[in-house]
Amino acid sequence: MFRGGWGQHSWWQGKFRGCGYRITLGREAILDVLSKSDKHLSAEDIYTKVHSKYPNVGLTTVYRTLDVLVNLGLVFKSDFGDKRARYELAEGPKGAHHHHHLICTNCNRVIDYTDFIDEEIELLNRTEKGLSKKYNFKITNHLIQFYGLCSNCVGK
């Protein structure tokens, strides 16, 4: 079978195979779209991009693959207040670049910020440790979002 231009051993394939998942054309295409975008894509966004190049990859497969990717921890799924879920790569070939979100409640614009992250992460780690112990919770992830009005909407 023809393999696009991704090379036989992309960074994610190890983790993928290790968990018993098969490598398929559709999955490669979906991961390719995700890794080439720095936006927060909806399932439909991804479907449109993938489908234009590989018309035999359906929307269902996009949803299913995203689900697998989220479970593997390769992709983050977020909710920004419009109805659709948004997906973004958790870690790329270059490793994770962690960020948090700033969301406009009027126009739904989303800004990624990495400022202040270090301080935040440090506090989060401490908090996580405390919460884990007190509530006997195994914490695997966190979410921090700020809501408000962006520069375009604040004057309205």
Place this chain on the structure above:
Amino acid sequence: MFRGGWGQHSWWQGKFRGCGYRITLGREAILDVLSKSDKHLSAEDIYTKVHSKYPNVGLTTVYRTLDVLVNLGLVFKSDFGDKRARYELAEGPKGAHHHHHLICTNCNRVIDYTDFIDEEIELLNRTEKGLSKKYNFKITNHLIQFYGLCSNCVGK
């Protein structure tokens, strides 16, 4: 018109009237349910409780009222990963008691915690200030959630 047992001038009515909203039986009943629960109720939960006492209050009204309450800032709307939105009073007669959430990704159990809150809030305030300036954003709200496995699910 008969007014349940709520008294003519509940704590929220001022804010409500001030914004030009009318006081209706349905709205009183919905606010009563919210203020008597410390859980994270779905629209359907609230509908069930209200409807059992006032059968002529419909689900549509519950959604509409919750929408108003969220816009007024009287109620917080959150998403814990199951499909339905959850609602909880932002401030009660006794004033706000701010908390954050700890969510089990397996069984969707939600724990409110208030520990560590002070430290978190302080950092958040600093971060908010910095972000506001840098991105010219008027921040009105924030969300912090930790995800993981609760004590029941961690062994599974």
Place this chain on the structure above:
DNA sequence: GATACTATTGATAATCATTTTCATTAATAC
């Protein structure tokens, strides 16, 4: 209290992202 004005309401239908179903196809181990 009666009247006029308009917000609010309930029942129903519509919306729309996401899931299920199920027969077919294709990746992998041998």
Place this chain on the structure above:
DNA sequence: GTATTAATGAAAATGATTATCAATAGTATC
């Protein structure tokens, strides 16, 4: 190559939330 079984697409189903619209009920004014 063959067998095994995961993965797939098309279409239908799901289910929370919204829109529609005629009927009802708060509120201000007299």
